[in-house]
Amino acid sequence: MPFIANSDADRAAMLAAIGVKSAEELFLDVPAAKRYPELGLPKGISELEVLREVDAMAAKNVAANACAWFMGAGAYNHFIPALVPALATRGEFLSAYTPYQPEVSQGTLQAIFEYQSMAAALFGVDTVNASHYDGATALAEAVLMAYNHAGGAKKRVMIPAALHPEYKEVLKTYFTAFDVSFEEWSGEPKAAAAEADASVACFVTAYPDFEGRVADLSGVADAVHAAGALFIVHTDPIMLGLLKSPGELGADLVTAEGQALGNAMNYGGPFLGMMGATQKFVRKMPGRIVGQAADHEGRRGFVLTLSAREQHIRREKAVSNICSNQGLVMLMATIYLEALGKQGLKAVAKLCWDKAHYAAEVLGKVPGFAVAPGTFFKEFVLKTPLPAEEIAAKLARRCVVAGLPLSRYYPARTHELLVCVTEMNTKAQIELLASSLAEVTR
Amino acid sequence: MNMVPESLAYELSRPGRVGVALPASDVPETAVPTGLLRDELALPELDELTVVRHFTRLSQKNFSIDTQYYPLGSCTMKYNPKANDRAALNPNWSNCHPLVGDEFSQGALELMWRLQEGLKATGGFAGVSLQPAAGAQGELAGVLMIHNYHVARGDKKRTKMLIPDSAHGTNPATCTMVGMEVATIPSDAQGGVDMDALKAALDDTVAGIMITNPSTLGLFERNIEEIAKLVHAAGGLVYGDGANMNAIAGVVRPVDLGVDVMHYNLHKTFSTPHGGGGPGVGMVGAAPILVDFLPGPIAVKKGEKYASAMPPKSIGRLKAFYGNFAVLIRAYTYLRMLGGDGLRRMAENAVINANYLKVLVEKAYKVKYPRRCMHEFVAMGDVAEGVRTLDIAKRLIDYGYHPPTIYFPLIVPEALMIEPTETESKETLDAFAEVMLKIAEEAKTRPELLREAPHNTPVGRLDEVAAARCPILCYRG
């Protein structure tokens, strides 16, 4: 019996101590007619057999390590330095519990404090929580914060048309029971923000947006605040190694998907919801937060704090029902950020910028293809002469994953491909992409 | 344990250092518009060896399942098999992109489908969604499903959820997120739902009941079938909080007892790692009445091929993409190693271990509900004047044990909730019980040992009041 140390003799002794003859006697409270159903599950197999089975399934996917990879759209192929998984998968981190007993959890707690500090610096805000499930849910809870901040009186939420379509769905799910209308704005953010009024709870912008574009956000915060609304910016943490932080641009709440920081794509999860806020909103932020503290000898330590906001204390009055955080994923991001540091993160961001812009130039020259206009960071939309789905499928069979056909989310946009270029792509791969595109559309 | 104070990364930082060598750019440079560039980036600068030592030393300040016995009630701190991690860390999984298309991710969809089928079988569910990222998100899914079910029937009056007073705080907090009010049902003297109070509370404004079985007191709800019948008769549905599934997996199927929708915590019952606080998975399973409302997308099988689909009346998406897939790989691996037979043995051993430990601990501690427990039991720490459960918990640390869950559930004063799990050996339980008894003695003869505990950890009890009054949540240089 795997993972159970006790032998039949041990069990017999224990049953005797309890005062019963068999394990069945311990389940007498379970209705007799329903006890021990036939589950229809196969018998357990050995570690050797299950690994063979699971490895075989793994081999049936087209993965980024086997192809020239140009797909992003919310899950990114970035470099993960070897020390990240090596350190994070240490048993003392991997099999530790939530740090409710701080004296025996200083490893986890200090790592969270360091994460909060670095993420706050990256975002340009005062505080960041110990993480949310992913970028989409972090954004949903930020919008919930804005809604609750206005006491539920402001029922309009302005979101960018160019927000990740799956994020829009998550927002709607989270607001199922609330009478709120989500209004999509497009064009220049400043002009859109000027349309906000006293019935708007928050103005959300994506920086960069789903199509990779980086807008000029100067003046947006002023317009949003003049209307009495909150300014929420959803961003890319790699990009913030290079470009101005949302905090500098006047954001009240900042969210991001942190997967790109040292975590693999893993078919979409687990990811890392990053959420930060200015001082004013600290006590209204959901999720765990770690603070610095001292013991009676004056030794510095770290502890979960501001717990009175959370579900285990406030129950139905809690700001959110969230209990766990993405602990291990957050730890990997922390190790990644410390290993790269100030210079390294900027270098990664610059590599993405340079390679994406080089790719845009090269791909734009392939007959029939054109790059959508606008400033971009690491993703851009490529207009295609033939349906993008068709092109992408042909190239995938050659181990070149060209990007995400936008028709996946927007059926009418059949001739557009969202291309992502990161520090993982070489010049040779970019040129291979260009020549492959040319070949299949000749 | 590493007792040496560890500096913060910012304090170890030295200008000019980088811990990762990146390749030089092989493409021409493109200038970044100066208006967009940030001036300052306050991140630490460390070399690789410093980073490695820093995190290695930090890890040595943690208790973990790999190093200590962790009898945390309701958390199911069982051994996390290394095979799970080995299965998940295969680069063919980690490099999978969720949007590459069904045709190119057949392996991933197959694994999800197989896990769905396996979990369906354990619960008697008509369908299952693996998307919720945590137990709390699983609860959100379940309550949203009940909410949408009533709205679809045209019944907008049902805005109330019944919740026992022993429930975990996430239950009422979830109801608030779905715009529902909570009516709390008291527990009776035996620790079950007070049936008279339940009957009095049932009317046509009740959407359903959220019930944890086995309960947070570690007891099997004897009236579960009657409770389900009553709620159904009143037009409501039954939500099952499956946090304590470790006691009954393979022994009984929740749907057979009348549960309409339920979440499991895969990071509890199915051994996926706790990771210092996450990530988890809060799989949600449904009986036929609610199966169409499950969150999605879920994996489906069409002939020999696999695909993803949204259930016809789905509550929608709870997060981007499919869910915490790398955690699902681990749960699948574990379920395959256990098999149907192994699940029942898992539950039986968990319940035997808990009952055995209860008999030993009862010698010095009052156990709130003395009848047979399931996989956990609640003792009370009021063994001596001037000594609280908190002090007993901290003294256990001196003996090398992670404390049990304390002060939960709220309805038991000075609660100590102990859950051994099936992966602990008899000798571990014997040693732990001996220490518990010793501490009970110390509480009477040398209480200061408890009140000043822990004595041999990197920090002692921290001043949480000061930390909350003047929060320092970031390094400020």
Next chain:
Amino acid sequence: MNIDKNARYNVSHEWARKDGDAVVTGISDHAQHALGDIVYVELPAVGKALKKGETFGVVESVKAASDMYMPMSGTVTAVNDALSADPALVNREPYAGGWMIKYTPSNPAEWDQLLDPAAYEAQAAKE
């Protein structure tokens, strides 16, 4: 437990004391003792109109948070700013320096519905 003889009380442990035409409110010694070290007090905005029984704020300790309810209906004219820097004032001086809000009552008759000091003392002793 200390009782302020000049105040009247809510069953939920808030006190109210007349100050000219206005009323001042805070939480009782019994309440602060039950909560333990107070770490934060959330107070309403000046100008907010609240009804008797409505929540006017939240008082937090490390392990608990409690809503505070208006003993009488009124419009808030002042809040105790000292509490943001020193929430422990509520522990040290629940009836004096730890006052929370001052308001103009809109229905002065509600004063009579509150518990007098003796009745409150008896009530609190039962808990």
